Amino acid sequence: MSLKFRLTIINFLQFFIWGAYLTSIGGYMYATLHFKGEEIGAIFLTLGIASVFMPPILGIISDRWVNAERLLGITHIIGAAALYYASTIDTPSRMFWAMLLVCATYMPTISLNNTVSYHILKNNGLEPQKYFPPIRVWGTIGFIAAMWLTDLFHWTLTATQLVFAAVSALVTGLYCFTLPPCKPDNKGAxxxxxxxxxxxxxxxxxxxxxxxxxxxxxxxxxxxxxxxxxxxxxxxxxxxxxxxxxxxxxxxxxxxxxxxxxxxxxxxxxxxxxxxxxxxxxxxxxxxxxxxxxxxxxxxxxxxxxxxxxxxxxxxxxxxxxxxxxxxxxxxxxxxxxxxxxxxxxxxxxxxxxxxxxxxxxxxxxxxxxxxxxxxxxxxxxxxxxxxxxxxxxxxxxxxxxxxxxxxxxxxxxx
Missing domain, CATH: 1.20.1250.20 (MFS general substrate transporter like domains)
Incomplete structure (x- = not known):
């Protein structure tokens, strides 16, 4: 299996997880769980909160102490557990904390995925600016594929979308451990x-x-x-x-x-x-x-x-x-x-x-x-x-x- 194909798979899986629920979970909470608009807005607030704190923190950890591909895998596996837990919840307050954990584990993986891809390409003599964009496009394709599957199986208004995302996150996390090592480089920390x-x-x-x-x-x-x-x-x-x-x-x-x-x-x-x-x-x-x-x-x-x-x-x-x-x-x-x-x-x-x-x-x-x-x-x-x-x-x-x-x-x- 070629290196570029392996990176294409991880980028596809990375955004497949998000596509399984991001655009449809609002409808699930609004139409099925009957949460109020303000409650749903507060729950979506977790994406912004996680984006402020978690990517920088995990970025420093990958720079200093832990292989980036291992950290990416561990974070996705924890995220799988968080997504499954969120699928069992039917109250706004508990859903807020569950989705905060989901976002805290997912949002930093976006930048970690880029870090892993750049590191592997550079280590194999491939210029990221040339080779990464066509690889990254498959992330968007993965997002679309997950959206379509969620829709075709009529999961958009059910908790099954979160279970589907959880299984996808678990598969992605395990796949990360098969990638070439991306060791910390304290010089750029x-x-x-x-x-x-x-x-x-x-x-x-x-x-x-x-x-x-x-x-x-x-x-x-x-x-x-x-x-x-x-x-x-x-x-x-x-x-x-x-x-x-x-x-x-x-x-x-x-x-x-x-x-x-x-x-x-x-x-x-x-x-x-x-x-x-x-x-x-x-x-x-x-x-x-x-x-x-x-x-x-x-x-x-x-x-x-x-x-x-x-x-x-x-x-x-x-x-x-x-x-x-x-x-x-x-x-x-x-x-x-x-x-x-x-x-x-x-x-x-x-x-x-x-x-x-x-x-x-x-x-x-x-x-x-x-x-x-x-x-x-x-x-x-x-x-x-x-x-x-x-x-x-x-x-x-x-x-x-x-x-x-x-x-x-x-x-x-x-x-």
Missing amino acids: QTLAQAFGIEALKLFKIPKMAIFFIFSLFLGAALQITNQWGVPFIDHFKFDPAFANTAGVKYPNILISISQISETVFIVTIPFFLRKYGIKTVMLMSMFAWFLRFGLFGIGDPGGGLFFLILSMIVYGMAFDFFNISGSLFIEREAPAMIRGSAQGLFMMMTNGIGAMIGSFGSGWLIQHYTEDNGTNWKAVWFIFAAYAFIIGIIFMLVFRYRHTPDSIQQPAVH
């Missing part, structure tokens, strides 16, 4: 201050960097909203006889998976857009794509409005990837070399940590506010999210100053 991006706080003294990080937080609040609420939104149409038997209602995960398929397409277009239009314009495209993502959800339905839902899924690739990758490239170019790693850590904390927490809690509160005995006013919810993204884009366009220099734009690596 980070301190806690570096890992958490604390040293990069000095960048807030530079106006353009301060503006960038502040808007990273604001946009981070939008990143997981449709993953969190997409299935509950589509599921509510089953109570309307006009939509109850439509394919979109029967297979919501397959419909939503178009978003991940879109990611694989837009990733390869990023170098062109960066060279042609520059980082500021690409980030603006992302912000206005979020406006369309939410707005099209507001006017779409699984019947005659299916076209609008599909279009919303398509623009998701631009919304999600254009900001994350171009933002990472902006930091790579603008942050001083000595704190570049810390700056990337701060970017991750602002978007997937603090920003995601704000988005999870805020969206839960908003949906609870627009929910009455006869259901949730989803149109109002999505239009408010769309207005939020539109306002962020307009303000960013006015206050962020950055000159485009086409010759200096290089193809970014996919993370």
Whole structure:
């Protein structure tokens, strides 16, 4: 078995676990367990909490003490137990702590998986920037495959999705122990201050960097909203006889998976857009794509409005990837070399940590506010999210100053 194929398998499995439940667990809690919007928002808050603390901590452990592939395997096995435990829970308070453990074990494996892949490629004379992107694309394919299986077996509104994810995590954890050793290298070990991006706080003294990080937080609040609420939104149409038997209602995960398929397409277009239009314009495209993502959800339905839902899924690739990758490239170019790693850590904390927490809690509160005995006013919810993204884009366009220099734009690596 070739080295690249072995890495393709681990990347496929890595995101297969997440795809088994991430986009459908919100629907399970909302429609089956009957949790309130605020309670579901609080539970999704665990993803942001875990993203702030766990990746830096496990990154330091792999840098200093434990082989990265072993740590990856151990963490996945613990995560399998956490996922199975979560499948047995039916109260919001216990589910919060169970999902905090699930996220605390899963979120650091994303960066650990990258570390293992980079380490193995470099040790075998293969340049990660060239060979990793086509390997990493199989992670997105794994995510989509798990979503489809969860949908085709009608597990989207049942606890079986968590059992399915648990089995997948156990298989992944065991497979990790078959990978080539990735021994710690203390020469590159980070301190806690570096890992958490604390040293990069000095960048807030530079106006353009301060503006960038502040808007990273604001946009981070939008990143997981449709993953969190997409299935509950589509599921509510089953109570309307006009939509109850439509394919979109029967297979919501397959419909939503178009978003991940879109990611694989837009990733390869990023170098062109960066060279042609520059980082500021690409980030603006992302912000206005979020406006369309939410707005099209507001006017779409699984019947005659299916076209609008599909279009919303398509623009998701631009919304999600254009900001994350171009933002990472902006930091790579603008942050001083000595704190570049810390700056990337701060970017991750602002978007997937603090920003995601704000988005999870805020969206839960908003949906609870627009929910009455006869259901949730989803149109109002999505239009408010769309207005939020539109306002962020307009303000960013006015206050962020950055000159485009086409010759200096290089193809970014996919993370």
